[in-house]
Amino acid sequence: MTQSAPSRLGDLQLKIMKRLWEKGESTVAEVHQALSQEKAHAYTTIATMLRKMEERGLVSHHVEGRTFVYRAAVREGAVSRRMAGDMLDRLFEGSLADMVSHLLTSREVSRDELTRLEHLIAERKKKK
Amino acid sequence: MTQSAPSRLGDLQLKIMKRLWEKGESTVAEVHQALSQEKAHAYTTIATMLRKMEERGLVSHHVEGRTFVYRAAVREGAVSRRMAGDMLDRLFEGSLADMVSHLLTSREVSRDELTRLEHLIAERKKKK
DNA sequence: GGATTAATACTACCCAGGTAGTTTGGTCAA
DNA sequence: TTGACCAAACTACCTGGGTAGTATTAATCC
Known part of the structure; x- marks a missing residue:
């Protein structure tokens, strides 16, 4: 590996x-x-x-x-991160918010997913 | 178009x-x-x-x-959404939370971006 | 009018992903 | 021991992205 x-x-x-x-x-x-x-x-x-x-x-x-x-x-994990990061850079110049914004407008996202996202962001914000 | x-x-x-x-x-x-x-x-x-x-x-x-x-x-917009959505499906079986989770662990994300993300999610949740 | 320039058209590669047929060689059962 | 079978090895092809050289053509400048 x-x-x-x-x-x-x-x-x-x-x-x-x-x-x-x-x-x-x-x-x-x-x-x-x-x-x-x-x-x-x-x-x-x-x-x-x-x-x-x-x-x-x-x-x-x-x-x-x-x-x-x-x-x-x-x-x-390494592959997912590399590939997703590559796409993020290629398409959205590295802006995660831009990417999420695009995806939110074009896809069904369950309430559950949204809650998970909230927690992820909150968690990350705490660590800063 | x-x-x-x-x-x-x-x-x-x-x-x-x-x-x-x-x-x-x-x-x-x-x-x-x-x-x-x-x-x-x-x-x-x-x-x-x-x-x-x-x-x-x-x-x-x-x-x-x-x-x-x-x-x-x-x-x-159509291209970004298609390409990002394709990647989301290929790598994370469509789970936006999974994708964001991976990206958050591997990349620098500014406090500002995090706040934008929060707002996006909150906005979307309201509309449901 | 002839030479130069600048544009497209044509052609030909390389590479990697994907696809699969054909060949080779080992193993096992009759 | 021979034939059926199965696994890998080898070979070949198609496609699309990328790269670029060469040919052609049309305008324009001297």
């Missing part, structure tokens, strides 16, 4: 990472199985993608018998 | 769009000039990119003398 988090991941890559983060480890077959619930992929597509991702340092593998067992090589 | 906003734009494309949103209209030379402050691009790179973007419906042009004058064909 030393690899620094990338600021961009493709759709498929992100889905694969999510599976690995959730399960800790997975074989190609398991990842393929899991993702195929949502959309069909060829087995080899997943295998190829995992190989490419390993080259990029996103995942690593060890061998069990003759099957590869993959695990994430970057932490979920 | 009928074109529906795309959920992904490359770096260069976004920078070009920002220039067009800001100025309303620009020639290739003007866009090239503006972007070259930050990083050098060949003139033809900008011209090619604009042509590709027109194919995709992101911009349109009219001719003045023999130079093309480009303008945005999608609204800034």
